[in-house]
Amino acid sequence: MPKIDVSKGDLESLIGKNFSEEELESALMFAKGELDEADGDNIKVDIKDTNRPDLWSVEGMAREIKHHLGNPDFFEAEDSKVVVFAEPELKDIRPYISCCFVKGISFSDGMIKDLMGLQERLHAQIGRNREKVAIGISDFGQICPDISYKLATNDLKFPPLGHTELMSPKEILDKHEKGIEYKGLVKKGIPILVDSKNQVISMPPIINSNTLGRIDENVKDVFIDVTGTDKKLVDLTLLVLAMNFQERGGKVYRVKIKDFEGERMSPDLSEVVAQASLSECSEICGLELDAKTIIGLLSRSGARAEANGDTIIARYPAHRKDVFGSRDIIEDILISYGYNNLTSQKPNIATQGGESRSERLMGVVEDIMVGCGFQQAISFALTNEETENAKMRLEGSLCRITNPMNKNYTAVRRSLLPCLMDFLSKNRHNEFPQRVFEAGRVADGAGCEKFSVSAIISNSAVNYEEISSILEALIANLGFNLSLERADDPRFILGRCAKAIVDGVERGIVGEIHPEVIQNFGLEAPVLGFEVELGFLIG
């Protein structure tokens, strides 16, 4: 969900209309935008659609809004004679390239800033950090076509953007900040773009040349190269940039790409065609819509639609690669109609509600423990090896996170007793006795989820029976039989610990916590505790 800084005046001049804040808010909805902040001319727009890069810029918003206001501006491009030769050897390295050039642009400071912002968003949101898509924009005035996209050789030195000294591609990877940042993308070979005089235009996806590839207010004509690993996205990205330059008054020229697949003109301008039945449109919208109305609404979304019997065929311009089928058409109909112009209807379906079985039963366990006078704790489901094993004097497997973010949260909790010990450690200075329980979901080392309940009592003096009697009360009130059997468990004091056997099956443990465990959690008072796996109840 890119949030985009926009000059309100700029947006208004692109659209050719001034807006009050309220009008602007409604207009932005056509571009799936929400006015996030407004501070005089500086506004921030949250564009909701992460699948519509054509909307991620002030030019894109203006284009979409103009369609909806009935003042459409269709994209046009003239075929040029310029050819880009892509060497077949790039097929396994960075296979796709799409290019075009635009003439007659008057750059302003703000435009250059906006352009850099859009480039960044495209790289981050769809380019997967320049792997799938990377953009280069150069001064077409300095380029002598035709152009070659090939593997760089190390004798080809050029000044990278921001530097004046000549560097070889290898030196750039080792020394230039962008080289260091993105060198992982060119392990198999370094692609380079040169003109007919062997002047370097750019070294995708890393850096432009400081001479041909530098954009400032003096540049009038630009050359755009987009390279990457996803053909559809490479072409879409080029198209989005080209359309934006047209919004700024530029004239776009297509170039011929000759690559391992053959020849094609770029950007690709073939229409996206989808269809929907009239009845589906009416049913999903909840409106009685005739073909004429639908065609009218779709034209405001930039689609040329026609009716063929009961079928609506919608032809979208090439940048609408997000359109897959009927539901996309229907959303466009609804957006043009205006979500807030629809009257809502309460769904009138009689169904019987209910809690899930496990949640209902956990509620019963909680009721009994609360009735026994225990305060409920709720802990994070994520924990770490130290809390589960080392501090509890245990060893054993845990369901581990393979990409942890934070050393405190590296695994799913296996038991609740350590969570409660952790709870006590945060309450050393609060009034005793402390009687706390937790009931919840845990997972074993294989990721198998179970339900568990644990309770602890901490006080200056404690007596085993205080906790064993609570465990008995819990199990009995759940309708099962508890018996205890002497056990030896490292978490508890030897001789003050028993296995909890519920209806003949071992389900848990009860006893007085081992002083070393108490110290491991930074505590000073004795602790009694139990933990029981609730498989007998919830299974």
Added chain:
Amino acid sequence: MGYILTEEGKKYLKEGFPEMRLIEEISKGEISFEKAKDMEGFNIALQWAKKNNWIRIESGIIKLSEEGKAAITENKSGLEAALGCPDEASEDDLDILLKRSLVRKESGISDELESLKGKEVLSLTPNLIKSGVWREVTFRPYDAQFTGKKFYPGKRHPYRNFLRQLKEKLVLMGFKEMEPRFIVPDFWNCDALFMPQTHSAREIHDIFMVDAALPPIDKNLAKKVGDEHEASWNYKWSLERANKCVLMSQGTALSAMQLLNLDIPGKYFSLAKVFRPDVVDATHLLEFFQLEGIVCDKSMNFRHLLGLLKSFAQDIAGAQEVKFYPDYYPFTEPSVQISAKHPDLGWVELGGAGIFRKEVTRPFGIEEPIIAWGVGIDRLAMFNLGISDIRELYSANLKWLRENYYYAKN
């Protein structure tokens, strides 16, 4: 330990035993049975006089026997003496008196109770109550204005209470809860929701992967889902990738699983924990609860979706005013975001919704429209619990928990 007379015993002591009165009457002249019947206590008298062999009945006339005559001569039965002084009575006599409820055992502290009469006592005891002596004592006043040592009852955690109340609202609206999970194959978290394996939200920074061994996805279903991906997203779909286990990162995963077993019409919700890699601070946690659900019926349309969201805004956020914005989710089209005007928080982004894409429902053979919705609850929870740091939702501060009177506020 002594014996005292019952009310009946006292009466007998004063008026004589009924059987004695009967034989005394007969001794003045024989009486017919019919006439004697009118005497007070005749039944008891007859029973005991017969038992003692003091009388016989001949042709409807009651006659005195020799033993009867002797009893009158001695003027007093043994029992009368015993009743006069039960503490000294023979065991046999006492037995009869007890059986006839003429005497009862007196508690052993009568002297002590006696001594309390007219005095101020500290404690009300069972003996004071039973003996009735409480009527004759006064009680030392307490400082009734003192509430005593602070008592902390067992309670649910305030956040849990909030979640349970939400759940109750959903259940009352006819929604069935879906079983929560922590760990799911990524298939349910993303693939079944039409999120391509190349999607930016599926990267390592957005979903926690775990080492877990869950059963693999059914191959037939997997193929249908994979085909949808390949037809639309232009890449090679991998079953192996889909079978990788993750910590659920969106509650919609449970809705996707429900598609395997969907009642139509049906309404389902989940209030499940989801996990997202993030930096933990006052507004972010690695795990949080999401309220999500689906509604499926052949009649469902987009206006119902708006109506449903509006009722959530009213019932959950207490909001009357709402605004809808076009939105985007990979698994719904059309999609919408709802903002609601909370009475205290002002405009808040309440949630998002949409109609499941055909690409989502088709592999499950479902043709009816399914509304999918999600409501953000963290801000509402924080507001309800009066906290400003999201980490406090899971508060382990016992003092705060003991002093948080959630029920009173709601």
